[in-house]
Amino acid sequence: MVKDWWRGAVIYQIYPRSFMDSNGDGIGDLPGITARLDHVADLGADAIWVSPFFRSPMKDFGYDVADYRAVDPMFGTLADFDALLARAHALGLKVIIDQVLSHTSDQHAWFAASRASRQNPQADWYVWADPRPDGTPPNNWLSVFGGSAWQWDSRRRQYYLHSFLTEQPDLNFHCQAVQDTLLGEVRFWCERGVDGFRFDACNHQFHDAQLRDNPPADGGEVSTVRADNPYAMQQHRHDKSQPENLVFLERLRRLLDEYGAVALGEVGDENAPPVMAQYTERGKRLHLAYSFSLLTSEHSARHLRTQVEALDQALAETDGWGCWAVSNHDVPRVASRWNANGQDDTRRDRLWLALLLSLRGSASVYQGEELGLPEAEVPFELLQDPYGRAFWPEFKGRDGARTPIPWLADAQHAGFTSGAPWLPVSDTHIPLAIDQQEGDPQSMLHFSRALLRWRRGQPLLRMGSMKFLDAPEPLLWFERRDGDASLQAVFNLSAEPASLALPQALAPIAGAPFSGARIEGRTLALPPFGVFFGEPLHAP
Known part of the structure; x- marks a missing residue:
């Protein structure tokens, strides 16, 4: 069980910007996480997953990496990360870090070199393509954030692919040098002692080399984005989940096995269960795959059973392993998303956490779930998320799930920061602050601890x-x-x-x-x- 600690583990997701600010600039940081790790250890989690803290222009809040080996100054230093790692290990917590391999920031040195000309050593490190004869993009692929997935670059007089923001160009995994270099970036953090990686958008790492158009959606897909986003109008047959990715994941697994590090892959796909089963097949690739199935608004018993059975049956065929979540930094909090009558009810919050921790697989608990935090309302003028600004008001973005954690009910900004927070602390969260719940034996926090403690003694729920x-x-x-x-x-x-x-x-x-x-x-x-x-x- 020590070797396979991740099977049935409870992984606590930390969104660094919003966990704890140590220096008063209003943005959470690595020393802030270190200072508050006792909270996670007391909860009874097995590991923390820390969302990106690498150097970045923050167009997508760290998921646009400009240097894989550097900590962004707003989060601290490499020494701060080493201190976090040491403190976590002293508390018995494993440390998983986010690794974004499918794309970089357009401010990365690699992209600056690649876009400089069509004849340089890194010219093919990104996905470049000539326009059609009429000047339009080379195919119909769409960005998850809306609009075409292609951006014109006047220097190379070509389009480059961006599955997400235009500032997040896709790396070309068909280039062997790209694969080799990225494995080197992963090795850097393995050498530093991390216990594992959560690989963001890992089924986006290859594209169809022929750049064939995606067919229209036929209604049978379960889209990973909202229906008002044109991305949901296609079957994403050629722009992600390509077979070549399986070979790369096997290379990645061999590297991780050298260090005993674990790979948790984010697999967003319209037909995710078979892809997740392939990606975690019999110990050859990822250790476990992160499921989006329970992150939608539908939550009837029939729907939940259908989603869980589909993944469980697919994984059984390959001896794969999944990781469930009911909230994360990209979707509205479950306390509001699955709240049909709009009334706060701790009993309901307890039920969702108990369900999450009872399914076969591992479980990811997003910061604040243990407190029963509802989705926060963030006014448009304070909105930070580019996704939300693009689709406002039908979609308010992801900021409502990213507001700061309330630590102290009577302190300024609920004890998160001494400065002005990057997102406002929600008034609805202050009565649910950790110090308030500590003093109430009937609180959601005390229940969460009791549930995790009890689950540790139930091997059937883990395995x-x-x-x-x-x-x-x-x-x-x-x-x-x-x-x-x-x-x-x-x-x-x-x-x-x-x-x-x-x-x-x-x-x-x-x-x-x-x-x-x-x-x-x-x-x-x-x-x-x-x-x-x-x-x-x-x-x-």
Whole structure:
């Protein structure tokens, strides 16, 4: 289990800009993370995932890297990172860092060299293409952030590919020198002692070398972006998830195995389960793949079962492994996104966290989920996210999930910073500040700690197989099993009481941090947003 610590692990995602500011400039930083790591250790997480802190012009807040080996001054120094790493390890926490290999910033030295001419050693390090005879882009590929994925460059008199912002040109993975160089960047951080990497947009690393057009969406896809974004109108058959990427991932895995480092891949695809299964196949490529399936607004029992079964079945065929999340820095917080009636209810927040930590796979908990933070409202004039500014007002961007963590209810800016925060601290978050919840034994924070502590003693929830059992809406029911050992979990996803007829007698599992469920004979009665963990009274 030490070697495979990542199987069933709870990974706490830290968004550095918004976790803790140590120097009063209003932006969270590495020393701030180090100062507050006790909070994560006390929660009971196994690892932290730190979103990008590399040198960057911050057009996409660090996901546009200008130097893979340098810490951006707003976050600190390499020495600050080393101190963070040492403190995390002293607390028993593994450290995973974000690594963005599919693209760089347009301010990276590599891109400056590449765009200088068509004849230089790095000319083909990015994806360049001639225009069509009428001057239009070489094909119909679209950017995730809206509009064409091609940007004209007058120096080379060619277009370059950018799957995201125009300031994020795509690297050309068909170039061997690019692959070799990027592996060197990964090795730099392995040598520094990190325990793993979260590889951003890792299925975007190759494109179709023939630059063939994408076909239109036929309605059968589950898009990874909003319906009002034209990106959802295509099947992304040629601009990502290319077969050549499997070979590169095998090279990457061999490098990581030299250091015992773990690879968590972000795989955003309209047909993600088979891609994730390929990417994590039998220890040849990634260790685990990050799922987007539960990051949408749909959350009926039927939908959740469909999404989880699809991935579980695909991974079973390749002995792959997934990582679930219900919130992250790119989507509205689950406390608001899955809130049908608009009423705050800690019972519901507890249910979603319990569900996340009960699925087969590893779990990523986004900072603030342990507090039950709702989505923050950020007015347009304070909006920072270019994605939100482009699609306002139908889409307000990602800033509502990125506002600072509230540490101290009575302190300026809730104790996040002594300066002006880069995004405002939400008024709705201040009553949920960590110091307030510390003093309330019934708070979401105390529940989160109790749940993670209890889960550590339930090996079936970390490693057992998973099988759904039929239950009517709004109930979700599944079994986790290993040999003769069995655990059953039932979730009432509604604000009304519900009951379930049981085919066999179940007994509550001792220590589960839930109350209110009752078993009367063979009937399980659940309160609103109730959760029940049970085991058979007799061996099957």
